Amino acid sequence: MLSDLARRIEDKSAVVSVIGLGYVGLPVACMFAQAGFQTWGVDVAAERIAMLNAGKNPIEGKEPGLAELIADVVGRGRLKCTTDYADLRDVDVVLVSVQTPIDEDDHLPRYAHLRAALTALGAVLKCGALVVIESTLAPGTVHKVVIPTLEASTGGKVGEAFFVGHCPERVMPGRLIHNLTNMDRVAGGWSPEVAEVMRLFYRNIVRGQIDTTDLLMAELVKTTENAYRDVQIAFANEVALVCEALGGDVWTLRELVNKSPGRVMLYPGAGVGGHCIPKDSWLLIANARDAVEAQVIPSARAVNRAMPAHVASMTEAALIECGVAIEHAVIAVLGYAYLANSDDTRDTPSQAFIEIMRERAAEVRVHDPYVHEFNGDAAAVLRGADAAVILVAHDEYVDADWTAWIELLRTPVLIDARHVLPDGFRAPGAQVRVLGKG
Ligand SMILES: NC(=O)c1ccc[n+]([C@@H]2O[C@H](COP(=O)([O-])OP(=O)(O)OC[C@H]3O[C@@H](n4cnc5c(N)ncnc54)[C@H](O)[C@@H]3O)[C@@H](O)[C@H]2O)c1
Incomplete structure (x- = not known):
């Protein structure tokens, strides 16, 4: 069965589906369609599907090449989008890229979206199809959740009725197509043979190296690389606080530290967001x-989570210097997305900052060039405010004439957290005041 699938991938007669057309799934679906595979995109968001079938890009922010790619593959009928899983009856390879959030209180994943997608898919899945999870998963989840859910919904056994793989994504908003094309990938298969078929398949869109491995390793690699980054950012944030307290400058410090071999200190900032x-x-x-009482990772999370509160304290202290009490202050927040030049607002530190300011009875105005709700005129948001707080390094703020912008404020307080x-x-x-500078 697998060799038949490999042949269909090689001659591009395999039909592909991508379930979950968000930041990850949408570019992936477009790229397989562009590579010559008839592709079905599936999402529960009917509005998004309608936009896509009209050849329009639902993602805002700077995303080089994506709008043109959507228009091209939809226009040529290579990518068809649907909310109806019944359209997937003839599909040979299914990629799943639905969101995999954690519970806010206990920090454990619930996988409601993943289970729903696999349950609906299993009801129509053709025998011998390959299902690859691209979503990020807690290590162990393919065996604990994915395979049992598919076995229940298909009524068949893994390795007989269907095959399973895990190929986590390394994209990030602003570089979706670039990262998909150029980054190395890890292809974890239910068996070495499945991993080889995955390599054959991904070779159609990936120029980077494709490392084959097992399911657990693929799950471990993805979560470890992101946890590593979280911990490194927390380190930079903690050093920034030390610099502020001692009168140092973390921005110069990191440049000098990074001249020492093997040191790659990251940037501190107003917090860590995104999905x-x-x-x-x-x-x-x-x-x-049950086996490990983790220390480093929860501590890093706590440091990064506390950064919006730190920026709030910086703002309040600067206002006091100018004789303005926080409860009488108007705060202009610059940047609401979690990432520079993106429209992605998931888990954004700006929201945490805004909530703290409002709890302290300040009036808050927000500007963000990429977020619909806030994309008006920056000058209008700044005019008459008591403090401007830069929370995101959007190009518009980097290129701004700050001497002119500061003149618009009622009280000249400028906080630069990026x-x-x-x-x-x-x-x-x-x-x-600049974060990390004493
Ligand atoms: N955003 C990134 O930069 C990035 C990078 C690497 C990995 N990831 C991982 O990829 C996964 C997806 O992330 P994303 O940013 O694309 O999320 P997203 O929220 O942008 O997209 C998920 C999509 O899945 C759809 N969906 C939810 N349930 C569905 C269902 N039952 N059937 C069909 N569609 C359904 C949603 O409507 C949404 O459009 C997550 O596990 C994430 O951790 C994301």
């Missing part, structure tokens, strides 16, 4: 909880 880094650390340790201001920026009479 990946904050949850993937918890996913890594989720299924090992090192956006040019080095040596001076605004006489203003309170300008």
Whole structure:
């Protein structure tokens, strides 16, 4: 059965489906369609499906090449999108890229979206199809959740009725197509033969190396690489706080530290957001909880989670210097997405900052060039405010004429939590504070 599937992949007669057309699934579906496979995109969001079938890009923010690619593959009939799983009856390879959030209180995954997708898929899945999970999973989840759910919904056994793999994604908003094309990938198969078929399949869109391995290793690699980043950012954030306390400058410090061999200190900032880094650390340790009392990862999470509160304290202290009490202050927040030049607002530290400011009775206005709700005129948001707080390094803020923008404020307080201001920026009479600079 697998050799037949391999042949169909080689001659591109295999029909492909991607379930979950978000930041990950949408570019993946487009790229397999562009590579010559008849592709079905599936999502529960009917509006998104309608937009896609009209050849329109539902993702805002700077995403090079994506809008053109969607228009092309939809226009040529290579990519068809649907909300109806019945359209997947003839599909040979199914990629699943639905969201995999954790519970806010206990930090454990629930997999409601994944289970729903696999249950609906199993009811129509043709015998011998390959199902590859691209979503990020707590190590152990393919065996604990994916295979049992598919066995229940198909009524068959893994290795007989269907095959399973895990090929986690390394994309990030702003670089979706670039990362998909150029990054190395890890293809974890239910068996070595399945992993080889996955390699053959992904070779159609991936120029980077494709390392084959087993399911657990693929799950471990993805969650470890994101937990690693979370911990490294927490380290940079903690050093930034030390620099502030001692009168140092973390931005110069990291440049000098990074001259030492083997040191790659990351940037500190206003917090860590998005649908990946904050949850993937918890996913890594989720299924090992009974055996391991993790220390480093939960501590790193706590440091990163506390950064919006730190920026709030910086803001309040600067306002006090200017004789303005926080409860009488108007705060202009610059940047609501979690990432520069993106429209992705999931788990954004800006929301945590805004909530803290509102709890302290400040009036908050928000600007973000990429987020619909807030994408008006930045000058209008700044005019008459008592503090401008830069939380995201969008190009518009990097390129802004800050001398002119600061003039718009009622009280000249400028907080830069992303090192956006040019080095040596001076605004006489203003309170300008940069995160990580004492
Ligand atoms: N966003 C990233 O940069 C990134 C990078 C690497 C890995 N990941 C991982 O990839 C996965 C997806 O992330 P994303 O950012 O694309 O999420 P997303 O929220 O942008 O997209 C998920 C899509 O799945 C759809 N969906 C949910 N349930 C469904 C169902 N039962 N049937 C069909 N569609 C359904 C949603 O409507 C949504 O459009 C997550 O596990 C994430 O951790 C994301």
